[in-house]
Amino acid sequence: MTASGDRPEVSIILPCLNEAETVAACVSDALSWLQESNTPGEVVVVDNGSSDGSAELAAAAGARVITEPRRGKGHAVRRGIEGTSGEYIVLADADGTYDLRHLEPLVEPLRNGYDMVIGNRLRGAMEPGSMPRVHRYLGNPLFSVAISLIAGQRFGDCLSGLRAFRREPWFVMAPQAAGFELESEMCLRAGRHRLRVAEVPVAYATRQARSKLRGLTHGWAIARFILLDSADIIFFVPALLAIAAGVGSLIIGVVVTEGVEVGSVPWQPVFAGGILIPGGTALITLGLAAKWLAWRRGVAKSDWLIRLLSAHSAPIVEVLLLGGSVALAAGAGLDAYLLWGWSRDTPPPSPLGLGAVAQTLVVTGLNLIVTAMLVGVLRVRSTFEAMEGEGPGGNPEGNGV
Numbered sequence: 012m013t014a015s016g017d018r019p020e021v022s023i024i025l026p027c028l029n030e031a032e033t034v035a036a037c038v039s040d041a042l043s044w045l046q047e048s049n050t051p052g053e054v055v056v057v058d059n060g061s062s063d064g065s066a067e068l069a070a071a072a073g074a075r076v077i078t079e080p081r082r083g084k085g086h087a088v089r090r091g092i093e094g095t096s097g098e099y100i101v102l103a104d105a106d107g108t109y110d111l112r113h114l115e116p117l118v119e120p121l122r123n124g125y126d127m128v129i130g131n132r133l134r135g136a137m138e139p140g141s142m143p144r145v146h147r148y149l150g151n152p153l154f155s156v157a158i159s160l161i162a163g164q165r166f167g168d169c170l171s172g173l174r175a176f177r178r179e180p181w182f183v184m185a186p187q188a189a190g191f192e193l194e195s196e197m198c199l200r201a202g203r204h205r206l207r208v209a210e211v212p213v214a215y216a217t218r219q220a221r222s223k224l225r226g227l228t229h230g231w232a233i234a235r236f237i238l239l240d241s242a243d244i245i246f247f248v249p250a251l252l253a254i255a256a257g258v259g260s261l262i263i264g265v266v267v268t269e270g271v272e273v274g275s276v277p278w279q280p281v282f283a284g285g286i287l288i289p290g291g292t293a294l295i296t297l298g299l300a301a302k303w304l305a306w307r308r309g310v311a312k313s314d315w316l317i318r319l320l321s322a323h324s325a326p327i328v329e330v331l332l333l334g335g336s337v338a339l340a341a342g343a344g345l346d347a348y349l350l351w352g353w354s355r356d357t358p359p360p361s362p363l364g365l366g367a368v369a370q371t372l373v374v375t376g377l378n379l380i381v382t383a384m385l386v387g388v389l390r391v392r393s394t395f396e397a398m399e400g401e402g403p404g405g406n407p408e409g410n411g412v
Contacts, residue, residue, distance in 0.1 A: 021045065021052035021118060022097030025074070025105040026087035031063040032219050033107035038072035040111035041103075048115060056105065057091040059083070065105075083189035092181060100181065104172040108141065108216050116211040117175040126180040126206035127197070129166070130173035130213030141217045150230055154237075158195055161241045162202020167210050169198040170233075180206050191229045192236040199240055239305035243316070246298025250291040257287030261371065265364035281367035289374040296382045303389050320386060328387045335379030342372030 023041045027034050038054050045052040056069035058078045070076045079090035088102060099121050103109050109130065120128045132142065133151065142151075155169045171194065184200035186193055201208050238245055264281030299320065306317050319325050346369045352358045359365060 019097040022095035024091035027105040028059040035072040038074040057087040085188040085193040127176040131168040132215040135212035164202035242301035250294035253291035257284040260284035292378040331383035339376030345369035
């Protein structure tokens, strides 16, 4: 319901699943802010399958209620945005933990050009017991630091459920998460698209009803999402650095046969190379699998790498098989050469370094062959899904959720 007859400037969206104890008060508080601030707006409760009368209570309190049968906060939020028209959107939980009577600090930065404003609970007045200590001092800061590093933008409370954003940037971010990963995805997308994001301190109250948040379950869901969504940074960047360091170590090990003096101990860098290069190629394999899975689930959008993997005209499988076979054969050949030299008591120069190179080639070749087989399997699955008329995400709509 709108707070005035004008076109809504602000749409306050409250996803709701069995919040009978608090949803009416949340609606009343939000409407109170709209009226007292003379802001043309609406309060919309998105009922996500409540069985306790939450929808009826929200409507009686003055909200416009729309329904989203697919369970998950992400589904509910997207449905809410589809069903509203405000230029500025305020997203909050309907559990009474956020103060919806004072939303000006969230909306005013949007009027001044910011794309999104996040309510930082860790910098605001937090009631005792409102957030478990492990979440407050470990989980939330850890996720915020990880997302900040990946997104290239600092976030102090990336998991906050109270935030506001302009409508246009929402479609730029285009989040696809179905559940509690939504807030993390919005931060990742905002950073990648270089959106202007501000944080303001907000109060955080103790939840009256039993929390639906399960620390380990939802924590793992968020961590898994970050891994899938950011495979190119989490896997590929360390992989390339490891391979480069490994190649350098092998070169030093072959050239400097006596090893490198580290204090009073000679260090043989060849052993580092024999670990770093195969480890790097294994990380690339994991990264390819994670990136493909993220795309198929609709978590990540297509990019040049996905297009390359899915383009059957691109001989990536053949190139990987050829590279792996050549590396495997070269490593086996070098091993045979070393064995022949030792059997004749005429070992080649730098046998330790060459032996490390041989073993690195063998393991790396096997890794590349496994990667080729993985890409082949992914392409076969893609072909079957295309024949069945399915889009990315394994469903006809191709929405991945």
